[in-house]
Amino acid sequence: MAVNGELGVGVVGCGLIGKRRAREAAASAHSRLVAASDARPESASETVAEFGGRAVADWHDIVAAPDVDVVIVATPNGFLAEVALAALAAGKHVLLEKPMGRNVAEARAIADAAHAARRLVKVGFNHRYHPAIARAHERFALGEIGPLINLRVRYGHGGRPGYEKEWRGNFELAGGGELTDQGVHALDLVHWFAGLPTHLFAMTQTAVWPIAPLEDNGFALLRFDGARIASVHTTWTQWKNLFSLEIFGERGALIVEGLGGSYGVETLTVHERAMQGGAPRTHVEAFEGPDASWTLEWADFTAALLEGKPYHGGPRDGLAVMAMLRDLYASAQSLQAVQFNAGAGTLSLM
Template sequence: MAKTRVAIVGFGGMGWRWAKVANSYYWSCLNLIIDSDEKKLEEAKKHWKCNFDSDLKALSSPEIDAVVVATPNIFLAPITKYALQNGKHVLCEKPAGVNTKEIKENILLAKCQCLSYMVGFNHRFHPALAQAKQLVSSGFIGKIHFIRSVYGHGGRPGYENEWRNKPELAGGGELLDQGVHLIDLAFWFLLEGSFKKIHGTLASNFWSSKIEDNAFIILQSSLEATVSLHVSSTQWQKKFLWEIYGEHGFIAIEGLGGNYGIETLRYRNRDTITGKLDKEEIFYFPPEYGYEDPDISLFSLWGKFISSIKSGKEYGPGGSDALNALSVIEKIYQE
């Protein structure tokens, strides 16, 4: 089986991480890096042995099978569209676009071209969250009553000048940046096609920006499960928390590796007659087993992407998952 030849468009932080993943995976190799910033390309040439270009037209090369799109948000969907039109499979960084219209167009285009179109919702592949999903699917905590989550960081010096704080490039603030991950997880855990109630409160508390640095989100499912999400770029100490409470117990995940701390999964079952909780089970995903590296989730997602290309089967997370998340975000921005 031939290796999938990969191009990466956008060589900022996520572009570097995806290059590492694509070139380390057995069934893929990095053939091309595209970025409009010549300084980035010069730096990349010191580390990577592949082709380099500043023009998207290079994607039309027959030497490219798949494209990773890792640009600022406003360019994600247009570049995805261009790659699909040129017959390339696409893994697009989240949020995959800035509105539902462009996501819908790319979903249809990928289907018409019989191409794989996946989205970088890598949090699904963090080991603690993946194990929590298995517990929920097995019925371990029964019917879900509520989900509560906090996800935040404190930026860094000069953060207000980065593209994420420029609406003309980002298309939105924290709601679109980290919020899209949590909304995707809510859909994933609850198996919802849509939420019947959606409400959000946005705040710009610190950074000099015209977009929000905090978002507070409340969702309610058709089965009356309530989801409470808070994302922030004024959370001075990085934090990730994901809690699920059901009729028979609870599951809690803290940390994502790296600066977010070691991933920890805790759960307890509750006797529905006596109300007593059984012994708490705690699982750590520590650095000695490689879980401290946040990119382990990218490797897992990449494996799904390559499997989709090779098998012709559709795997998630894909365009439809991005569409679900963006539909919630659009409604909150329109409030």
């Protein structure tokens, strides 16, 4: 258990995101990095050299280590479930990178294991902590734009030469293409603002990158109770990085653009509808500076672990997105709209 209120953290998978998570674990007053492991031993060594702890050759030793309270899993998607399940079986809490495994079956197994072990699982939906997105949700929940009409999410980048040879271009390692990769964030936000859909329709393309059966573009339409609608376009052929989340209500709109860095300055534009006609009243909030979402997400999870507070990205949230993805891929294959299938208890938990 946590020593002096400080959680011991082990990281499995020390690539781009694993290192980012290790930095947060080391910087927090509530945790310290105690061990890191990677299929490339030099990645684990670099991580502990920078953030502390010991490099471990075999990730099973992280899962078994008595000084590890929380395992962060940031491997390619194909290994997420295996590592998370082993960690839960050993009594550890888990921060699992998104998506929650490659499919509903893996997500379900993780959710069940967490429930049985009475341990917390959090899926890495860091976008909920981006300040403009969090602020938009706060304003939306306060009723500032009135009842929801529809949402539009666009998210994409342009890959890079040889993208097809990376793990994201491999069905076994990725589980899905761009609709899965950046799409899970878009779908999680849709779920956060609109709830679970009743009907879904999708089309996919494999237009540029030779990664079939994976897609480099995914288009989704989701319909909710009350005839509310969301559209999502995720793309690896967006040659200039783009993030855009637009929420339209009866009395106004909330528009988030950018995520910082190569996605541009993160801004929230609020439009208040002119009820008598004419231009809306508009104001823009800019959130400059480094991406704070990783720090805020880690603080959310440590507060859940140490103080029992509620947190974003629990098993229900992860499963909801995986169930949406499953139905969207089924729709894309059949070219038919499908009814959302929460499945035999897919989403029933706890």
